[in-house]
Structures are given as C-alpha cells and as structure tokens.
Amino acid sequence: MAHPPNFDPATEERISPAAKTGESLDPADWPAFRAQAHRMLDDMLGYMEGIRERPVWQPIPAEVRARFRSAAPYAGEELAAVHAEFMQNVLPYTQGNVHPGFMGWVNGGGTPVGMVAEMLAAGLNANCGGRDHIPVEVERQVARWVAEIMGFPETATGLFVTGTSMANLIAVLVARDAALGFDVRATGVAAETRRLTAYTSKAVHGCVPKAMDIAGLGSDALRQIAVDSCFRMDLSALAEAIQQDRAAGLTPFLVVGTAGTVNTGAVDDLATLADLCAHEKLWFHVDGAFGALARLAPDLAPLLDGIERADSVAFDFHKWGQAPYDAGFILVRDGEAHKNAFALSAAYLQRAERGLAANSPWPCDFGPDLSRGFRALKVWFTLKVLGTEALGASISRCCALARALEARINATPELELMAPVELNIVCFRYVTQAPADSNRVNDAIVVGLQEAGVVAPSTTRINGRTAIRAAIVNHRTSRAEIDALVDGVLAQGRILCGKESRA
Numbered sequence: 001m002a003h004p005p006n007f008d009p010a011t012e013e014r015i016s017p018a019a020k021t022g023e024s025l026d027p028a029d030w031p032a033f034r035a036q037a038h039r040m041l042d043d044m045l046g047y048m049e050g051i052r053e054r055p056v057w058q059p060i061p062a063e064v065r066a067r068f069r070s071a072a073p074y075a076g077e078e079l080a081a082v083h084a085e086f087m088q089n090v091l092p093y094t095q096g097n098v099h100p101g102f103m104g105w106v107n108g109g110g111t112p113v114g115m116v117a118e119m120l121a122a123g124l125n126a127n128c129g130g131r132d133h134i135p136v137e138v139e140r141q142v143a144r145w146v147a148e149i150m151g152f153p154e155t156a157t158g159l160f161v162t163g164t165s166m167a168n169l170i171a172v173l174v175a176r177d178a179a180l181g182f183d184v185r186a187t188g189v190a191a192e193t194r195r196l197t198a199y200t201s202k203a204v205h206g207c208v209p210k211a212m213d214i215a216g217l218g219s220d221a222l223r224q225i226a227v228d229s230c231f232r233m234d235l236s237a238l239a240e241a242i243q244q245d246r247a248a249g250l251t252p253f254l255v256v257g258t259a260g261t262v263n264t265g266a267v268d269d270l271a272t273l274a275d276l277c278a279h280e281k282l283w284f285h286v287d288g289a290f291g292a293l294a295r296l297a298p299d300l301a302p303l304l305d306g307i308e309r310a311d312s313v314a315f316d317f318h319k320w321g322q323a324p325y326d327a328g329f330i331l332v333r334d335g336e337a338h339k340n341a342f343a344l345s346a347a348y349l350q351r352a353e354r355g356l357a358a359n360s361p362w363p364c365d366f367g368p369d370l371s372r373g374f375r376a377l378k379v380w381f382t383l384k385v386l387g388t389e390a391l392g393a394s395i396s397r398c399c400a401l402a403r404a405l406e407a408r409i410n411a412t413p414e415l416e417l418m419a420p421v422e423l424n425i426v427c428f429r430y431v432t433q434a435p436a437d438s439n440r441v442n443d444a445i446v447v448g449l450q451e452a453g454v455v456a457p458s459t460t461r462i463n464g465r466t467a468i469r470a471a472i473v474n475h476r477t478s479r480a481e482i483d484a485l486v487d488g489v490l491a492q493g494r495i496l497c498g499k500e501s502r503a
C-alpha cells in the first residue's frame with residue numbers, strides 16, 4: 001500500500017512497533033508484550049465475571065460507529081492503544097449473548113473455559129484441514145464423543161463447521177449424492193433426469209430450503225408439510241406427500257426432522273420419522289441445532305428418541321453446548337457416503353504412509369473447507385472441564401425456567417401464551433384491547449426492553465401475529481431474569497396502551 005498523503009517516514013512514532021524490529025512481526029519487546037497480554041486476559045475475565053453489572057445491549061452511539069469508518073491503518077500502533085480502543089468502543093457494544101438477560105434468537109452464552117481454550121487454539125494456529133498432527137486427533141475424539149452422545153456407531157464420521165446452516169447443507173449434499181450416485185459430483189444435477197424431492201415441516205429453519213437451493217435441487221423441491229397444534233410435523237400429511245410425489249414420477253430422497261424448531265422449540269416425532277424413512281428408503285436427517293444436545297439431560301432425552309436412528313444430525317456446540325462461536329457440527333452415520341460426497345484427489349494434497357501427509361482421510365475429505373481452524377479445542381476443553389453431566393443440567397435448568405415463564409404468563413391475564421412450551425422457547429404476547437394494535441404494541445415492547453438493557457428477547461410471527469419470543473439458552477439465566485422479563489413486558493405494555501404513564 002502506498003504511503004498515505006500525510007505520512008512522514010522521518011516521524012519515528014508513525015512506525016509500527018512490530019515493523020520496528022524489521023525481522024518478523026513478533027513483538028520487539030516480549031516482556032512488555034507479555035505484561036500487556038496479561039492485562040487483556042484479565043480484562044476479559046473481568047468482563048465475564050462482572051457481566052451482570054452491564055446492560056445486556058445498548059445502542060451504538062453515532063460517534064462510536066463513525067470510528068469504524070476510518071481508512072486502513074498504514075502504520076501500526078501500540079497494542080495497549082488498540083486494546084484501550086477495544087475496551088472503549090468494541091466491548092460495550094456487543095450483541096449481549098454472554099449476559100444472562102439475553103433471550104433473543106437462539107444464542108449460547110459461552111464460558112470462561114471456552115474463552116481461554118480459544119486463546120490456546122489461536123496460539124497453536126493449527127490448520128485442521130488435514131495432515132498428521134494432534135489437533136486433528138482432538139477433532140476425531142470429539143466426533144467419537146458426539147457419536148456416543150447421539151447413540152451413533154463408532155464408524156460414524158463428524159466434522160466441525162461454522163454452524164448448523166452449514167451442517168444442514170452438508171447433510172443435504174451427502175443425501176443428494178447418495179441418492180443420485182456420487183458421479184453426480186462430476187456430471188452435475190442439471191444432467192439428471194430424476195427430480196429429487198425432500199420433506200420437512202413448515203416449522204423448518206430457513207437454512208434448509210437454502211441448502212436445497214445451494215445443492216442445485218431448488219427450494220421448491222423441499223415440501224414443507226403442515227404442522228399440528230404443537231408445531232410438530234403432521235406425519236400422515238408427510239406420508240401422503242411422499243406417495244403423491246412418487247405417483248407423479250418424482251424421486252423422494254430426504255426427510256428433515258427437527259429437534260427443537262427455531263420458532264417454538266417443538267420436537268418432531270423422530271422415532272416415527274425413523275420408521276417411515278426406513279420403510280420408504282429415504283435419508284433421515286435431523287436438524288437439532290440446539291435441541292440435539294438435550295440428549296445430555298436425562299429428563300429431556302426421551303423427547304429425542306429416534307435421533308439415534310437418523311442418517312445424519314446437525315447441531316451447534318455454540319448454543320446449548322455453550323462453546324464460544326462458532327462451533328457447528330455434522331454427524332453422518334455412513335462415513336463412506338460422507339467421504340464420497342467431498343473427497344477430492346489433488347497432487348498438492350497427496351497422502352503418504354508416514355510423515356506430515358499421513359493420517360488420511362483428512363477433515364477436508366468430509367466437507368467443503370480445506371483450511372479450517374481448531375474449533376474442536378474449545379469444545380474438547382468444555383466437555384473435559386465441565387463434563388456432560390453439568391452441561392445436561394444447565395440444559396434442564398433452561399427448560400425449567402421456560403416452564404416457570406409459561407406458568408407466570410398463564411397466571412397473568414394481560415399476557416397470552418402463543419405456543420406450547422416443549423423445550424426452552426416461550427412465545428407470548430401482551431394482550432391489547434384492540435386486536436389491531438397487537439403487533440405494533442408487542443414489536444414496540446421488545447424494542448423497548450432491548451433498549452432498556454435488562455433483558456433482551458426477540459420477536460417472531462406465530463400464525464401471522466407478532467410474538468415476544470424468549471429462547472432460554474444461556475446457562476447464566478436465572479429466575480431473576482425471567483421475572484424481569486415478565487415485569488418489563490407488563491410495564492412497557494401498560495405504558496404503550498396508555499394504562500400507565502412513563503416514569
């Protein structure tokens with residue numbers, strides 16, 4: 001990059017501390033760097049320890065936002081100066097999902113264990129696409145643990161990915177190639193005479209139709225089956241849709257069941273879906289983005305019966321696994337099919353019996369990424385340090401809090417529950433006198449709560465109406481935040497409906 005117009009090479013302080021050594025980008029003064037790095041670690045531990053004293057979220061002031069519009073830095077600054085800028089302009093304006101009052105969307109809270117493990121992974125700077133090194137073995141060990149947790153055989157294969165959106169895409173691609181034959185990777189779906197169709201419920205997450213689109217099958221080829229009053233897939237409608245498509249000469253290949261729908265947390269009848277898929281010879285995939293890890297909670301695990309018979313399961317460790325973002329995972333029963341859908345031979349990726357190029361197959365043979373970070377380490381630490389029992393107990397607690405919220409809503413005439421509470425998601429609304437005001441008032445309540453910074457739910461639409469949606473995913477959330485949510489909704493709702501004036 002050329003010097004900026006105001007750059008004077010003679011001005012010593014414009015020269016970056018790293019560039020001053022001229023030898024490498026490492027610090028010129030390691031002891032000073034170490035002291036500064038310790039301060040940064042301490043600050044982040046302090047952030048997590050004191051998270052309850054902060055607002056969940058706060059709007060970004062215009063002058064802070066403007067600071068992120070400056071030109072690319074030509075000369076570097078001291079690490080301490082950039083850290084100070086981070087503390088002032090980044091740390092206070094994050095989304096807030098570390099905070100116990102965060103209930104929006106479906107986001108995990110992270111843990112200090114995951115945070116320090118992430119630092120270790122960054123230090124190793126491992127590229128987990130392949131080759132013979134222990135980080136790949138750590139990922140394989142986690143994959144075997146996942147297989148054990150989900151009730152899959154040891155021969156199942158697993159891979160860390162960004163999130164469940166990517167994991168679902170991988171599942172669709174493996175299922176597609178298994179149905180059409182792996183030559184389709186070379187010939188392309190456009191050359192196919194068979195028209196594949198897939199099935200899921202209307203409560204599906206948007207990433208599944210997107211996966212069908214990316215896979216070249218088209219989102220219209222995903223039949224979104226009606227749901228019952230509990231938002232679970234209507235299985236007789238599913239069977240009928242499959243028969244109709246077969247009669248029309250189409251080729252059904254995949255059923256996607258959901259373990260914890262994004263809107264309401266409903267769990268499809270996975271055991272019956274497994275039976276149906278076995279009978280119809282269809283690939284059975286489960287989107288268990290957050291719900292799959294409820295297998296760790298003895299009181300909830302029976303809800304997921306049948307998941308152990310799926311062909312593939314997608315889920316996130318960054319949700320109920322509480323690992324820092326991002327940590328999605330795909331588990332595939334038939335490891336050969338998984339590999340055949342992605343492996344590629346290239347001279348520069350030649351495998352060897354010994355040396356660094358040994359230890360094939362490599363993670364890059366099971367997904368689209370070649371270069372991949374060491375996501376497995378933060379999950380490995382989380383599982384080893386916290387244990388599956390404590391993680392399962394925190395998942396149970398989230399669901400118990402959701403039931404407590406449900407009970408408070410049911411006991412409060414000004415509030416109305418909008419969907420059954422099966423796991424950890426509660427959809428409800430403030431009841432307005434004029435039904436026409438309902439969406440506007442409930443949207444405004446949620447914005448008001450987010451701006452007040454005590455609790456942060458989000459909204460969704462249930463049967464065309466705005467719902468306040470509380471997804472209890474954070475292990476730090478307690479009864480205090482549930483009560484603050486109800487009290488806050490009532491206070492905001494009364495003000496908006498003119499029953500009380502603003503204090």
Ligand SMILES: Cc1ncc(COP(=O)(O)O)c(C=O)c1O
Nearest residue numbers: 106163164165205261262289316
């Ligand atoms: C059921 C379901 N599927 C898929 C996803 C997408 O997961 P991710 O955001 O990790 O890609 C979500 C996200 O909340 C979800 O709830």
